Structure formats: structure tokens, C-alpha cells
Amino acid sequence: MITPVLLCGGAGTRLWPLSRKGYPKQFAPLVGDESLFQASARRLAGPGFGAPLVVTAGDFRFLVAEQLMQAGVDPGAILIEPSARNTAPAVLVAAMRLAQDDPQALMLVAPSDHVVPDAAAFRAAVAVGVAPAEAGQIVTFGIRPTHAETGYGWLELESEVAEGAPAPLTRFVEKPDAARAARMFASGRYLWNAGIFLATAETLVAAFRAHAPELMAPVAAALDGARPDLGFLRLDAAAWEGARDISVDYAVMERAPNLSVVPFGAGWSDLGGWDAIWREMGPDDRGLAQSGPVTAIDCADSLLRSESDGLELVCIGLRDVVAVAMPDAVLIADRARAQEVRLAVSALRAKGARQADSFARDHRPWGWFETLAREDRFQVKRIVVRPGGILSLQSHMHRAEHWVVVSGTARVTVDGEERLLTENESVYVPLGAVHRLENPGRLPMVLIEVQTGTYLGEDDIIRYEDLYARS
Amino acid sequence: MITPVLLCGGAGTRLWPLSRKGYPKQFAPLVGDESLFQASARRLAGPGFGAPLVVTAGDFRFLVAEQLMQAGVDPGAILIEPSARNTAPAVLVAAMRLAQDDPQALMLVAPSDHVVPDAAAFRAAVAVGVAPAEAGQIVTFGIRPTHAETGYGWLELESEVAEGAPAPLTRFVEKPDAARAARMFASGRYLWNAGIFLATAETLVAAFRAHAPELMAPVAAALDGARPDLGFLRLDAAAWEGARDISVDYAVMERAPNLSVVPFGAGWSDLGGWDAIWREMGPDDRGLAQSGPVTAIDCADSLLRSESDGLELVCIGLRDVVAVAMPDAVLIADRARAQEVRLAVSALRAKGARQADSFARDHRPWGWFETLAREDRFQVKRIVVRPGGILSLQSHMHRAEHWVVVSGTARVTVDGEERLLTENESVYVPLGAVHRLENPGRLPMVLIEVQTGTYLGEDDIIRYEDLYARS
Incomplete structure (x- = not known):
């Protein structure tokens, strides 16, 4: 049984405007209808695979949970990184977590923003890596190159690549210049480094202990201090802050002697642009x-x-x-x-343009909203609350709100008075009123909010209670 | 005293998406903050010019009135063409209208979608044409060419062009091929035809009678049957239908013997793309x-x-x-x-895309609206009513409406009950209720409308009364 470890904390800007800091590329349907994250989770599901362990940032935790649910994948655990620390601490914390239950647990670490069109071929390659991984190797999956790419790291093998068999790895090559990339592509002894690898939890923890010992204490403390939060496991922020910001390649892979490579030639892309x-x-x-x-x-x-x-x-x-x-x-x-x-x-x-980092559609634990119109003294939003979603109990100092339910059913509380509203019903929330919005139903609830006031920023909010620990 | 006759009925698609059938290019701020129509009206205002006569389509009459007001130009008359009939009927109806008061009235006919950066130079050129026009000539203003343009008609002169003096015109040349355009450009005896000309009303009526007699009866009948409508003069539709669809160049200019040309070299563009x-x-x-x-x-x-x-x-x-x-x-x-x-x-x-012809912002006699969001069973609009604007007394069979005033003051009538609403006040208009919306104030009134219902088309409307004669 292999536990997929899906890394999805990162936020690139190379696919702007579709990928933005607030909604990075792995969650967007870039090719086809499914997101890259969903495709990654489904690729590593089925016979031979256990429930995935996901490592992500706090901002994306509800997206991760929602997209897994849509994809029909039940997560084993979702670990929340309190801050971005690159891949090494994320891989180590996943290994430590799995080792708690079973040091021999096989884990397949994979980024969640890559495309692998032939999932069956990929699972077959993973199967080839199981024996060496169980024997204590760290098995990387090297992509058979299709051109002399300078944007990736490469893997050097001792001899010509043979598909479907593990081979010893000579060394990692960092992103090369064009001439070197051309030589490597021509030689037939090099593969692209896709950042995908298989090992037991114990093997990986040992590799970190040997090659990146400075990570051991802070990451162990972050896991020890982790607290469950609505089905997520939130790592201890103070301990995590102390972990070095470093990639797993630099910290471990480029130094470990027990590396094997399984070549993979059935198509892969990191969608890097x-x-x-x-x-x-x-x-x-x-x-x-x-x-x-x-x-x-x-x-x-x-x-x-x-x-x-x-x-x-x-x-x-x-x-x-x-x-x-x-x-x-x-x-x-x-x-x-x-x-x-x-x-x-x-x-x-x-130049301060909102579009650099933020999407028009703002994802929140309870659903999402978008601004339909905004002027000096008013703003119109579409608010979608998922079934069971509950906004915080809150009030505003500078704005009043008119709510019109246009789909589904809302439970609205204004100054202690609770009402159910359905399609075509409205309610007024005066300035200063303590109010809450919930979706008690089984369908998404859509509401049009018209705000009026002198200041309309998201930070004009006093939170009295919050299901999602934001108050 | 010269009466500017501004033609602004046409609707090109060459400047899509900024210019669309519902809002053609002459009304858009294409270069600078002013629309081309506004710039045309202001170019022909001031000493020596009377109030303009505008010929436009019914759809644009309120835009014309609003833009003239913004530009500080007081229109003499706004004639509404019941259907598009090209330029010849439009010029003839303007000439007949002016001849009713004074057959010797000088009229300067100009399209309203051209750019002439140096308005003073243009007015000086017009002054040069006054004497020959008063002597019975039709004086066209020919643009000194800057290149061998194949997209315009050209004007052939007897001899080399001399700036600032009227010269006899040999003939009109239709849009040439590239070789001919190059020859004309090189010869120095050709100008571009900008469609601008000066003559007395009597001269023009006589020219139509001589060269396009079939237009006389229908256009005269359309003017005779015209009825005033809120400050506009709406030509009789049935008579107008009988007028031939033909340009003034084909109908008259290419046949009239009494033509002069005043060259103009200070810059001009028809912004044709x-x-x-x-x-x-x-x-x-x-x-x-x-x-x-x-x-x-x-x-x-x-x-x-x-x-x-x-x-x-x-x-x-x-x-x-x-x-x-x-x-x-x-x-x-x-x-x-x-x-x-x-x-x-x-x-x-x-493929039925709304954007081919319609703007997101839909201009109406009372102001404008735009759709902020639209789904199967709801729609959100921003509605802006200008001071004094009154929407028709109406009802809907398939939708209810929630109105929230976000700026200014509204007078709202719902099933006979009248209320004043100001910023941050709302009202509900149930399905079937007879209602009306007005802006009784002195500032624009902005309202957010949330519609819910099974059918949300603009044609779900029963009009009981309408200030703008649409019921």
C-alpha cells in the first residue's frame, strides 16, 4: 500500500492571469475540466494506493478539501503549513507523520501541479519502484526528455536509459545552459527531474537525519505541536518558523547515496508557462x-x-x-x-493593481464571493455559501448591507433575531448590527449583497464567533 | 450665419468592440475625452455658426441630446429618421427644413464621426467657401492627401491644388485601386472626398430636384408629416420608407455642374479603422x-x-x-x-453573440443600465436614471424585482403607492405589480436591481404609460 503525499503549497505567477497568489495553478482547470490537483489525486488513487496525505497552505485548505470531494478522493490527512518553507520541511513532516503509524510505510511524494496524461503508465512505473524502495532506496521517477530543456533539473544515469527498470543515479544536474542541455539530450544518459519519488517513511527520515539534520528538531516540534482543526492538521507555527526554507533536492536528494531512477517516457509536463x-x-x-x-x-x-x-x-x-x-x-x-x-x-x-495577486472570485472556508460593481459609496457582491457553510458572527462600523437570496435557502441572524430566507426574499442589515449568514440547506445558496457606506474595505469587520477560527 | 447639419445616423462595425450597432463610434470617446460627435458639434459652434441641425436615428436621439448638453451646444433641431436611408434623404430633409424658414440659409453638411484636430483652420476653410456658396455653388471641402489611400473617394481638380482658394471640380473618383491611388497622389491635382460641403438650402434643394427628383416627394411628405416629440422632430415613417436608400454623392454630387472645392490640409481622419x-x-x-x-x-x-x-x-x-x-x-x-x-x-x-451589436451598457431615454450578473433564474442590474428621467409605468409576468438605491433619490410607485427612496433604502416589486421609477432630483440616481424569476428577457414588459412614446 502506497500513501501518495501531494505537495500543493506553492504559488507561481507564470500562468497569470489564470493562476494568481490567491488561487494558484494547481487548483485551476488548465487542461480539461479537472484541476491539476484533482488529476494528481485521482492518478494516485485505486488499487495499491492508500488515502493521500496533502500538505498545503492555510489559505488553500478549503479548496483542497472541496476539490478532493469533487474528485471523489477521500484524504487521509491534510497538513497545514503555517508558512511557506519550500519542499524539504513539507516532505519531512509527511515522512514523520507516516512513520508514527508505520516506519515501513511507502510514500510517493509528488507535486500537484504537473500533467501526466497516461495515469496507468505512471502507476506501472511506480510499481517498478516498489521493490527498491522497500529495500531502502529513494526511487526517483525521471522523465525521458523530448528536447534540450533549460528550465528543468536533470538526472544523470550511469548508462543509457532502459525503460521500465530501476537504474542507479550518478548525480543531479541543476538547470543547465543551452549547450549543456543539448549535450545531455543527445547522450541518452539523462532524464528530467520531475520531483517525484518513492521511499519508505523510515528511509526518508533517515536521509534527512544524515543530510539535513538542522531540519529534524523544528519539523518534529511542528508536528508534535500540531492541532486538529475541522479535519485539518495545523502544524505549530512557531516551531515551523524555525525550519530552514530549502528544497528537498538541495537538502537531501543531491547528497543521498541510496538513489535509484525509474525512467518514465509516457508524457509529462510541469505546465511551467x-x-x-x-x-x-x-x-x-x-x-x-x-x-x-x-x-x-x-x-x-x-x-x-x-x-x-x-x-x-x-x-x-x-x-x-x-x-x-x-x-x-x-x-x-x-x-x-x-x-x-x-x-x-x-x-x-x-502599481498596486489588485489583479497581480487576487482573483475576482475570493475563496473562503464557507464558499466564495465576487465583486460585481464597486464605486466610492457602494459595492455589489455575489456571495455563494456551500451547504453547511457558516459565515462568522460579525458587524461593520461603516456599512449597511442589503441581502437578496436568489438561489437556495439562507439562515440569517440580525441582532439576535433568526430568519430563514429563500429565493426572492431579502433582509436589511443596518450599520452596526451583529449578523450572521448560514446555508442550512443541501444546495448552494446564492445571495446578492448590496453594501452602502463611506468605507467598504474587507477589514471593516468585527468578528464575534467564527467556525473557522478566524475571530 | 451658417447652420451646421450634422449627420449621425450610421453605425459602422470597423471599430468593434468599442463601436457597436447600439452605440456607434461617433458617440464614443475614441481620441481624448470627447466623443467624435461632440467634437464635431463644437468645431462648428461659435461666431458665424447657428444652432446645429442634427439628423439621427431614433435609437440615438437621447444620446445626441445628452452629448450636446454635455458639450455645451444648444441644438436648433434634432430630426429623427424612422429608418436608415443613407445620406441623400438626410441631406435633402435638412435642406427642405431650413428652406422653410429661409431659402438662402447657408448649410454646412458634415458627418459627425471624423477627426479634425485643428478646428480653427477648418473654420477658416469654411469661411473661404461662403462667397461661392452664396453665389449658388455647392462647395465641397477636399482633404489634401497624405498617402495613396484606397479606402476613400477622391476629387479631381482642373489644376494643381492651391490652399485657401476655391477651385472648380472636374469630377468625383470612386474608391480607386492601389495603382490609381498612387497616380492620383503623385499628380497633385486630387484631394480626398471627406463628405463635407457648404451650400444654400435653395441650391441643394434645386440640385436634388434636378438630379434625384424621385427623392423629392417622399422626403417632402416625411417632413410634412413630421411630429414634434419631446424636443425632437420625428419624420413620418411611412413617407420616409418610400425614399430611395442612396448616398448624397451618388444622388447629387457626382452629377451637379455647380461644384467647387476648397482644399483643406490641416489634418483630418475618418477613423475608419x-x-x-x-x-x-x-x-x-x-x-x-x-x-x-x-x-x-x-x-x-x-x-x-x-x-x-x-x-x-x-x-x-x-x-x-x-x-x-x-x-x-x-x-x-x-x-x-x-x-x-x-x-x-x-x-x-x-453564432448569436450579444456582443456583436449590443453594448453591456444599454442607453435608454431616461438614462442607462447594465447587467452585472445573469444566471438562469436571476439577474443583477445597475440602473442609472438621469435627473428628470421617468421609466414607463409597467409590469412583468415572470419576474419580481428588488431595488436598492445606492446614490441619489428615487420616486417609486408600486401598485398606486408612491414613495421617495434615498441612498441605502430599498423596495420590493412583486411579480405582476404595476410600478414606475423616476428620478425627481437634481443628481443622477443609481439603483441596484435584483430580478428573480423564470424568464428575465427585456421583452417581458407591459407598458401602461410612457413619457417617451414607447407604450
Whole structure:
């Protein structure tokens, strides 16, 4: 039985505007209808696999739980990192947690933001790694390269790669320059490092003890001090702060002697940029990959995406362009330079544009909301509360709120008085009133909120009680 | 005293998505803060000019009135064409209307969707035309060409063009092919036809009688049967239907012998496409013209526009691109092929996309509204009613409405009961209730409307009374 350990704390900006700090790429449906995280969880489910252990950031815990539920995967545990510490502490805490129950437990560590189209082939490769892992090896899965990529680390083997058999690893090679990448690609003795590996919990803990001993005490203390919170396991923040911010490759993999590689050649991508998305979406014979309401006239070799049904994207005579249109942000880039979107996000941040990091749709423990209109003295929001969701008991100093339920049923409390509202019913929450909103039903509840007041910031809130420990 | 006759009925699609059938380009702030229509009206105001006569379509009459008010121009008359009949009937009806008061009245006919940066120079050119016009000539204003344009008609002169003096016109040349355009441009004896001309009302009526006699009876009948309507003069629809759909150039100008030309060389554009907008906006030394929240990284020779404060447009490594981003529609085109936007609009129409013809913001006699969110069973609108605006007394069969006033004051009537509502007050309009909304105040009134029901189309409306004659 293998426990998948899914790492999904990170937040890249290379896929802006679809991936933002507040909603990183692993949760977005980038290729197909499922998110990368959901696809990762389902790839490592079924015979031979146990319930996954997920390591994520506090901001994403409800997203993780919701997406696993949608994907039909029951999580074993969801560990919450109090702050971002790169992959080494995350892998170590997962290994320590599993070792508590069974030191011989096999764990398969995988990022959750990669694409592996052939899940069966991948599970077959994992099966090949089981024997060496049980024998004390750390088995990495090396991707058979398709080109001389400079954006990945590489794995050097002793001899030519043979599919379907583990081979000893000579060493890790950091991201190479173009000339070196070309030599490695030509030689046939190198694979891409996908950051996926299989080992027993005990083997990994021992490797950390040998090669990154400074991580042992803070990570053990963070796990000891962890407290359960609504089904999540929240690591101790103070102890976690003391753990070094370092990747598992630097901390352990590049130093450990007991490494094997299983080559994998059935297709893989880390979707590290819009050019990779274009490739994975499968461009047609004109080189076009499209999604959403797009009208393309004589375009070629381009990625054209509209991310909203209500947003028509019209393209004429484009070549080698990436265009991603959302109602609050549009990216248009030369396809070869799509990596520079990181610079653009920095520029947006510098000028204070909300779109740099935040989505129009703001995910909360109880559901999500989005702003439909905002002016100086009023704001209109759509609020969606999932079944069972309960907003905090709260009041505002600067605004009154009008609520109109447009779908489902809400339980509303205003200054101690409780009412049930259904579709087409409304309630007024005066300035200063102590109020709460819940969805007691079995369907999502949708509410239109009209706020009026002199100050409309999210920080005008006094929380009296909060199911999600935010008060 | 010259009466400007401003033609603004037409609706082009070459500047989609900013110009749509429901809000054509002359009303949009394309270059600077003023609309082209406003700039045209102000260009022909001041000493020597009387109040303008505007000929427009019924759909645009309130836009015309509002934009003239904003520009500080008092209209003499606004004639409403019951249907589009091209320019000849429009010019003839204006001439007949002015001749009723004074056959010797000088009228300057001008489209309202052109850019003339130097208004003083243009008025000076008009002054040059007064004497020949009073002597019975039709004086056209020919634009000194800056390149061998194939998109315009040309004017052939007897001899080389001399600025600032009227010259006899040999003939009109229809849109030429590239070779002919090049020859004309080189010869120095040709000007562009801008469709602007000066004559007395009597001269023009006589020219129509001589060269397009079939227009006389229907247009005269349409004017005879015209009825005043809230300050507009609405031509008789049945008579107008009988007028031939033909341009003033074909009907009269190409046949009249009494034509003179005054050359004009101080800058003009018909803004016939996004490439022209790019030129008129004055690209910087990288060839970039930008407006709205745009972040451009290493772009050149491109037009980059975001038409909404809440929409960030990010562009990387673009060359020769036109990009126009709106929350409901985005255009990205090779700059040399921006004219093909017409094909794209046809394609959008064919697939039934609302954005082909309609703006998110829908202008009505009393103000405007826009949809903020729309799902199967609910819709949220922002409704802005101008001071004095009154919506019809109406009811709906399939929807109830919740109204929340967020700015200004509303007078609301629901089933005979009248109330004043101000900021932060709300009212419920049940399904079937007979209701009316007015703005009795002196400031714009803004209201958020939440509709719920099984059918939410604009055509679910029974009108009992309507100030604007729509019931």
C-alpha cells in the first residue's frame, strides 16, 4: 500500500492571469475540466494506493478539501503549513507523520501541479519502484526528455536509459545552459527531474537525519505541536518558523547515496508557462489551441483562451501569440516570451493593481464571493455559501448591507433575531448590527449583497464567533 | 450665419468592440475625452455658426441630446429618421427644413464621426467657401492627401491644388485601386472626398430636384408629416420608407455642374479603422499608443487599449498589434488587418453573440443600465436614471424585482403607492405589480436591481404609460 503525499503549497505567477497568489495553478482547470490537483489525486488513487496525505497552505485548505470531494478522493490527512518553507520541511513532516503509524510505510511524494496524461503508465512505473524502495532506496521517477530543456533539473544515469527498470543515479544536474542541455539530450544518459519519488517513511527520515539534520528538531516540534482543526492538521507555527526554507533536492536528494531512477517516457509536463499549456492542450493543424468563446480569423500557432462565457475574444491574423482573457485581466504575449509574465506581475504589484495577486472570485472556508460593481459609496457582491457553510458572527462600523437570496435557502441572524430566507426574499442589515449568514440547506445558496457606506474595505469587520477560527 | 447639419445616423462595425450597432463610434470617446460627435458639434459652434441641425436615428436621439448638453451646444433641431436611408434623404430633409424658414440659409453638411484636430483652420476653410456658396455653388471641402489611400473617394481638380482658394471640380473618383491611388497622389491635382460641403438650402434643394427628383416627394411628405416629440422632430415613417436608400454623392454630387472645392490640409481622419485610431492617438517613439490600465513590456508599433478601469491589460513582446479590451469583449488583431474586424462581427452575429451589436451598457431615454450578473433564474442590474428621467409605468409576468438605491433619490410607485427612496433604502416589486421609477432630483440616481424569476428577457414588459412614446 502506497500513501501518495501531494505537495500543493506553492504559488507561481507564470500562468497569470489564470493562476494568481490567491488561487494558484494547481487548483485551476488548465487542461480539461479537472484541476491539476484533482488529476494528481485521482492518478494516485485505486488499487495499491492508500488515502493521500496533502500538505498545503492555510489559505488553500478549503479548496483542497472541496476539490478532493469533487474528485471523489477521500484524504487521509491534510497538513497545514503555517508558512511557506519550500519542499524539504513539507516532505519531512509527511515522512514523520507516516512513520508514527508505520516506519515501513511507502510514500510517493509528488507535486500537484504537473500533467501526466497516461495515469496507468505512471502507476506501472511506480510499481517498478516498489521493490527498491522497500529495500531502502529513494526511487526517483525521471522523465525521458523530448528536447534540450533549460528550465528543468536533470538526472544523470550511469548508462543509457532502459525503460521500465530501476537504474542507479550518478548525480543531479541543476538547470543547465543551452549547450549543456543539448549535450545531455543527445547522450541518452539523462532524464528530467520531475520531483517525484518513492521511499519508505523510515528511509526518508533517515536521509534527512544524515543530510539535513538542522531540519529534524523544528519539523518534529511542528508536528508534535500540531492541532486538529475541522479535519485539518495545523502544524505549530512557531516551531515551523524555525525550519530552514530549502528544497528537498538541495537538502537531501543531491547528497543521498541510496538513489535509484525509474525512467518514465509516457508524457509529462510541469505546465511551467503558457507555452507549455499550448502544447498540452493539443494544438490543431494550424497550431491553434482554443478554449472558451473565441473567434479566430486566420490565426496560427497561438493559444487563445477566454475564461468566461460572457467574454468574447476575437483574434485576427495572429501568429505565435498567447492570449488569455478574463473579465478583470487580459494577457497578450509573444508565445516565445510567455515566461516574462512574471515581470508583468511584478509591474502590476508595483502599481498596486489588485489583479497581480487576487482573483475576482475570493475563496473562503464557507464558499466564495465576487465583486460585481464597486464605486466610492457602494459595492455589489455575489456571495455563494456551500451547504453547511457558516459565515462568522460579525458587524461593520461603516456599512449597511442589503441581502437578496436568489438561489437556495439562507439562515440569517440580525441582532439576535433568526430568519430563514429563500429565493426572492431579502433582509436589511443596518450599520452596526451583529449578523450572521448560514446555508442550512443541501444546495448552494446564492445571495446578492448590496453594501452602502463611506468605507467598504474587507477589514471593516468585527468578528464575534467564527467556525473557522478566524475571530 | 451658417447652420451646421450634422449627420449621425450610421453605425459602422470597423471599430468593434468599442463601436457597436447600439452605440456607434461617433458617440464614443475614441481620441481624448470627447466623443467624435461632440467634437464635431463644437468645431462648428461659435461666431458665424447657428444652432446645429442634427439628423439621427431614433435609437440615438437621447444620446445626441445628452452629448450636446454635455458639450455645451444648444441644438436648433434634432430630426429623427424612422429608418436608415443613407445620406441623400438626410441631406435633402435638412435642406427642405431650413428652406422653410429661409431659402438662402447657408448649410454646412458634415458627418459627425471624423477627426479634425485643428478646428480653427477648418473654420477658416469654411469661411473661404461662403462667397461661392452664396453665389449658388455647392462647395465641397477636399482633404489634401497624405498617402495613396484606397479606402476613400477622391476629387479631381482642373489644376494643381492651391490652399485657401476655391477651385472648380472636374469630377468625383470612386474608391480607386492601389495603382490609381498612387497616380492620383503623385499628380497633385486630387484631394480626398471627406463628405463635407457648404451650400444654400435653395441650391441643394434645386440640385436634388434636378438630379434625384424621385427623392423629392417622399422626403417632402416625411417632413410634412413630421411630429414634434419631446424636443425632437420625428419624420413620418411611412413617407420616409418610400425614399430611395442612396448616398448624397451618388444622388447629387457626382452629377451637379455647380461644384467647387476648397482644399483643406490641416489634418483630418475618418477613423475608419483601428489603424487610423492608432495614428490619431499619436504613437510614442516606440510606436505605442495606449489608453486605460495597460502594462506593456517591450511592445512596439501597437495600439493597446483597456476601456475599463477594472480591467488590466498586460502585453509582452508584441509588434504591430491592435488590442482593445472590454469586460465583455476583447479584440486582438494584426494592425495591418484591423479592417477585418467586420468579418469577425459577422461571425459573432452568426453564432448569436450579444456582443456583436449590443453594448453591456444599454442607453435608454431616461438614462442607462447594465447587467452585472445573469444566471438562469436571476439577474443583477445597475440602473442609472438621469435627473428628470421617468421609466414607463409597467409590469412583468415572470419576474419580481428588488431595488436598492445606492446614490441619489428615487420616486417609486408600486401598485398606486408612491414613495421617495434615498441612498441605502430599498423596495420590493412583486411579480405582476404595476410600478414606475423616476428620478425627481437634481443628481443622477443609481439603483441596484435584483430580478428573480423564470424568464428575465427585456421583452417581458407591459407598458401602461410612457413619457417617451414607447407604450
